[in-house]
Structures are given as structure tokens and as C-alpha cells.
Amino acid sequence: MDVFVTPTPKLAGEIQALSSKNYTTRYLLVAALAEGTSTIYYPAHSEDSDAMRRCIRDLGAIVEEDDEKIVITGFGRHPKPVDRLDVGNAGAVLRFLMAIAALCPDVTFINRYPDSLGKRPHDDLIDSLTSMGVTIEHNDGKLPITIRGGAPRGGKIQVSGNISSQFLSALLFLTPLLEEDSEIEVLHDLKSKVVVGQTLEVLEQAGIVIHADEDYMRFRVPGRQRYEAKTYSVQGDYPGSAAILAAAAVTQSDVIVHRLEEKSKQGERAVVDVLKMMEVPLTHENGDVHVRGNGRLKAVEFDGDHATDAVLAMVAAAVFAEGTSRFYNVENLRYKECDRITDYLNELRRAGADVEERQAEIIVHGRPEGVEGGVEINAHYDHRVIMALTVVGLRAKQPLRIRDAHHVAKSYPIYFDHLKALGANVEWIEG
Ligand SMILES: O=C(O)C1=C[C@@H](OP(=O)(O)O)[C@@H](O)[C@H](O)C1
Numbered sequence: 001m002d003v004f005v006t007p008t009p010k011l012a013g014e015i016q017a018l019s020s021k022n023y024t025t026r027y028l029l030v031a032a033l034a035e036g037t038s039t040i041y042y043p044a045h046s047e048d049s050d051a052m053r054r055c056i057r058d059l060g061a062i063v064e065e066d067d068e069k070i071v072i073t074g075f076g077r078h079p080k081p082v083d084r085l086d087v088g089n090a091g092a093v094l095r096f097l098m099a100i101a102a103l104c105p106d107v108t109f110i111n112r113y114p115d116s117l118g119k120r121p122h123d124d125l126i127d128s129l130t131s132m133g134v135t136i137e138h139n140d141g142k143l144p145i146t147i148r149g150g151a152p153r154g155g156k157i158q159v160s161g162n163i164s165s166q167f168l169s170a171l172l173f174l175t176p177l178l179e180e181d182s183e184i185e186v187l188h189d190l191k192s193k194v195v196v197g198q199t200l201e202v203l204e205q206a207g208i209v210i211h212a213d214e215d216y217m218r219f220r221v222p223g224r225q226r227y228e229a230k231t232y233s234v235q236g237d238y239p240g241s242a243a244i245l246a247a248a249a250v251t252q253s254d255v256i257v258h259r260l261e262e263k264s265k266q267g268e269r270a271v272v273d274v275l276k277m278m279e280v281p282l283t284h285e286n287g288d289v290h291v292r293g294n295g296r297l298k299a300v301e302f303d304g305d306h307a308t309d310a311v312l313a314m315v316a317a318a319v320f321a322e323g324t325s326r327f328y329n330v331e332n333l334r335y336k337e338c339d340r341i342t343d344y345l346n347e348l349r350r351a352g353a354d355v356e357e358r359q360a361e362i363i364v365h366g367r368p369e370g371v372e373g374g375v376e377i378n379a380h381y382d383h384r385v386i387m388a389l390t391v392v393g394l395r396a397k398q399p400l401r402i403r404d405a406h407h408v409a410k411s412y413p414i415y416f417d418h419l420k421a422l423g424a425n426v427e428w429i430e431g
């Protein structure tokens with residue numbers, strides 16, 4: 001399905017932020033790793049969270065749900081042996097479960113998205129798990145991947161943090177269950193460091209003890225721990241909401257997004273500060289972000305690694321700012337659903353934006369007068385490209401047609417419903 005985005009000068013109304021994808025996948029996992037029955041209130045419903053739900057069920061968790069909660073009876077440290085797992089296009093789900101699959105005799109992760117997740121590298125996690133005594137077959141570090149585990153060893157473990165924090169998070173979920181104590185050392189730089197804070201927060205809630213150095217480069221993990229069955233409540237999602245806030249920022253707007261905790265550990269909450277730096281009129285109080293956009297924005301410089309999943313939305317806002325914006329330290333955007341630097345900027349240019357790429361930077365020469373539009377956009381299987389290009393389309397001179405926009409469902413299936421509720425002129429059309 002494609003989406004047709006017709007320029008819309010005004011947005012107004014209130015929406016509830018959808019639930020956080022990253023917390024939902026983590027709570028589902030720790031509930032599955034516990035031996036009793038856990039309850040997760042307000043879980044996200046998206047392709048990625050569904051992928052985690054499907055896989056933990058395949059691995060032996062009992063999953064029951066109604067409109068507001070999921071109740072999970074876990075398998076503890078004994079997942080059911082399965083032959084294959086289908087994680088869809090979900091990177092975090094794949095990486096976390098590659099570690100947990102080390103407790104299984106023989107699991108193959110299939111390759112259902114050869115042009116997206118199928119292109120992403122997992123070598124760093126493969127190396128760490130191999131050093132722990134796990135045998136892994138893989139396609140040059142990529143899917144399909146077969147894990148022959150059984151009894152992985154703890155002890156001294158090294159993992160590179162250069163490409164993705166998900167490799168480290170994966171090891172943090174696995175190592176508490178091992179016989180030995182572990183010491184995890186992160187090699188090179190640790191990208192998306194803030195997301196590791198979310199992993200540690202959830203592990204602590206699940207009763208797991210981890211001793212982390214302040215810079216998250218070294219961890220001591222006691223072995224033989226048990227995940228406790230608990231009740232969790234999922235907070236609102238900043239990465240998805242970032243696109244809604246960017247849409248409000250580039251239009252004449254009066255938009256409130258509820259359920260965005262000021263004290264959240266999600267790095268993408270920085271979108272609020274970045275929009276403020278861009279002089280977008282907004283307030284953030286009691287979990288409500290209220291944007292009263294006037295269409296005027298100032299350029300900004302920002303270290304995007306603090307808010308990796310909101311960078312594309314911020315860049316879309318910067319397309320209409322006065323002056324040149326720079327988003328730096330964003331090289332690992334190249335290893336996501338698509339190359340979020342080259343592929344994304346190609347689509348922005350096609351829409352009429354003036355953008356430049358460096359290996360680890362996105363530079364945007366703002367066009368407050370608007371961009372031309374009137375073209376078709378390739379979604380590159382990437383929900384965040386779809387959301388960000390929609391923001392651009394709202395302020396283009398001619399409509400944009402976004403091909404295969406249904407991939408937005410990876411994280412935010414109701415994105416276009418939310419935009420429509422705010423008055424945006426967006427329509428699904430057969431592709
Ligand atoms: O741990 C997680 O749930 C995630 C970590 C981040 O990835 P990287 O660590 O690869 O940057 C983020 O982009 C992704 O959406 C979710």
C-alpha cells in the first residue's frame with residue numbers, strides 16, 4: 001500500500017502517544033525468562049512487538065492477552081527447543097533472541113526481509129557468542145543464522161559497541177542465567193548508549209542484579225540468577241511521537257501528545273529539547289507535549305547518537321528551518337532498516353530538500369520557503385523514513401506519494417490515523 005500526502009498547512013488536536021516499542025520488547029522478553037506469571041499493561045502493538053510475542057510463544061511462553069494487557073507465563077532458563085524463529089524485520093528482537101537461543105540446541109533465524117534485516121550485520125554478537133562456546137552458522141554475519149547452543153559459558157566476554165548497542169543488551173539478558181559469573185567488556189565506542197540504560201532499567205525491575213560501570217563499558221553479572229515474575233506498565237513511545245511532534249513543528253499547529261514522561265530513559269525524549277532549540281513554541285508538562293507551531297524554525301546542531309530513532313524526524317523538521325543544521329555522530333544510522341543516511345537523503349533530495357551527507361553526519365540547508373514535492377518516494381522498508389518523509393510532504397508544494405508505506409507498521413501501525421485525526425491530508429492508496 002502507498003500513502004498519498006497532500007500539503008496540509010494546519011494541524012490541531014490531541015493524541016495519546018502509542019506505547020513504547022523498546023520497552024514492550026524488553027518486558028515481553030524478561031516475562032518469558034521468568035518462571036512465574038507476569039503482566040504487561042499497555043503493550044505496544046506493532047510488527048516488531050508482535051515478532052517478540054510470536055517468538056517467545058514459540059519458545060514455550062504461555063501468552064494471553066486482552067485490550068489492555070498481556071499475561072505471560074515464562075519458560076525461565078529452559079526455552080522449548082524449536083527449529084526456527086521468524087523475527088520479521090525486527091533487529092532488536094533478532095539480536096536479543098540470538099543470545100537466548102544459545103540456551104537451545106539448534107535454532108535457525110529465517111531471512112524474511114532479505115532487503116532490510118537481511119542486509120544488517122550481526123558479526124559482533126556472533127563473535128561474542130562464539131567465544132562463549134556457542135556454534136553459529138551464518139551468511140557472512142547476516143541472516144539466515146543458525147545457533148547451536150546448549151550450555152554457553154560465562155566468564156570474560158568482550159563485545160564491540162561500534163555498530164549497535166543491541167549486541168550488548170542481548171548479552172545482558174543472557175548472562176544472568178549462566179552457571180558462571182560474567183564480566184562483559186565493551187570494545188571500541190558504545191553507540192546508542194542511552195538504550196542500554198533502558199535494558200538495565202528493565203533488568204532491575206525483573207529482579208536481576210548487574211554491576212555496571214558508569215560509562216557502561218564494563219559490567220559484572222552474577223550467574224545463576226532468576227528472573228522474577230512481575231507486573232509492568234509500558235510508557236509512551238518517544239521515537240514514534242518524534243515524527244508527530246516534527247509534523248506539528250513544521251505546520252501552523254495546536255497539537256498535544258499525551259503520555260510522554262518527562263523523566264523517561266528514552267533518549268529520543270531529546271526531540272522536545274531539539275525542537276525548543278529550533279525555537280518551536282512548545283511546552284512539556286505532566287506528560288503532555290503541547291506544540292503551537294508557527295511554521296518558523298531555526299537550524300540546530302545535535303549529537304544524534306543520544307536520540308538515534310528520532311534523528312530522521314528531526315532532520316525532516318530541519319528541512320524547513322532557517323539556516324544550516326548538522327546532525328553528527330550518526331554513523332550507525334547506516335546499519336538500520338536501510339542506510340538511513342544515503343537512502344534517506346536520496347529520498348529527501350527527490351522531494352526537493354537541500355541535504356549533504358558525511359560518513360557520520362547529516363547536513364541540512366534549510367528551505368523555509370518549502371520544498372517542491374510532486375514525486376514518488378521509495379520507503380526502503382523503513383518505518384522511520386516513511387514517517388519522516390510524510391512530515392516533509394505536509395509542507396511540500398506538491399503532494400508526495402510514499403510507496404510501500406505499510407512498512408510504517410513495524411513500529412507505528414496507526415501513524416496515519418493519528419495524523420488524520422490531527423487534520424493531515426493523508427490517504428492510503430493501492431500500490
Ligand atoms: O535496543 C533496542 O531496542 C534498540 C536499540 C537501537 O539500536 P542500535 O543500538 O542498533 O542503535 C534502536 O535504534 C532500536 O530501534 C532499538
Ligand SMILES: C=C(OP(=O)(O)O)C(=O)O
Nearest residue numbers: 089090091092093309336
Ligand atoms: C532501528 C530500529 O529497530 P530495530 O533495530 O529493532 O530493527 C527502529 O525501530 O528504528
